[in-house]
Amino acid sequence: MTSSRPVLTIRSDRYEALIRELARRGGGVRESGAFLLTPLDATTQRGPRPITGIAYYDDLDPDCLTGGITFSAIGYSVLNQRCRRDGLQVVGDIHTHPGTLVRQSRIDRGNPMIAIPGHVAIIAPRFAQGVISPVDLGVHVFTGAGNWTSSYGHAVNDVLSIEPVRNGSFSPIRIIRRLFSKGHRR
Numbered sequence: 001m002t003s004s005r006p007v008l009t010i011r012s013d014r015y016e017a018l019i020r021e022l023a024r025r026g027g028g029v030r031e032s033g034a035f036l037l038t039p040l041d042a043t044t045q046r047g048p049r050p051i052t053g054i055a056y057y058d059d060l061d062p063d064c065l066t067g068g069i070t071f072s073a074i075g076y077s078v079l080n081q082r083c084r085r086d087g088l089q090v091v092g093d094i095h096t097h098p099g100t101l102v103r104q105s106r107i108d109r110g111n112p113m114i115a116i117p118g119h120v121a122i123i124a125p126r127f128a129q130g131v132i133s134p135v136d137l138g139v140h141v142f143t144g145a146g147n148w149t150s151s152y153g154h155a156v157n158d159v160l161s162i163e164p165v166r167n168g169s170f171s172p173i174r175i176i177r178r179l180f181s182k183g184h185r186r
Helices: 012-026 073-086 106-110 153-158 172-181
Strands: 008-011 033-039 053-056 088-096 120-124 138-144 147-152 160-163
Touching: 008 012, 008 033, 012 033, 012 053, 012 088, 012 160, 033 073, 053 073, 073 088, 147 153, 153 160
Parallel strands: 008 160, 088 120
Antiparallel strands: 033 053, 033 088, 120 138, 138 147
């Protein structure tokens, strides 16, 4: 996808927490996923839409992580209630795949989580285990009528921008926690 500006932005700390949480929920053995949320007024603004909220599939539909993802109508009802309550809307979704392939499966292509043109579906490899950088992702934009535009590698940056956290975001405790969580002990 060629674009002068990304479609979505997410703060780096939120992105890192999202990937860690997907990894935890999938446990390295099954797919997990989440809806990406933005304020209702974000569609009236020019420029990329900021991801300001995350709704994990299994928080909305506790029985949906079945190895793959089997999301039911009850989950969509809970999602709708949350969005109305918090003044948010769904702008995209992310789910994990085993291995390194981040192309959409036949099921993914034929069953968008939100079948509205402009919806962004992101796929993270290796059940989100280990370090997952943006270039590892597959980013797929639904264009309607069963069609998608996909981005891989560095082209992901044309659709998704990971924004650095500003204003005193340096935290030695956060760095130490990350080192210990990855088994880097001295």
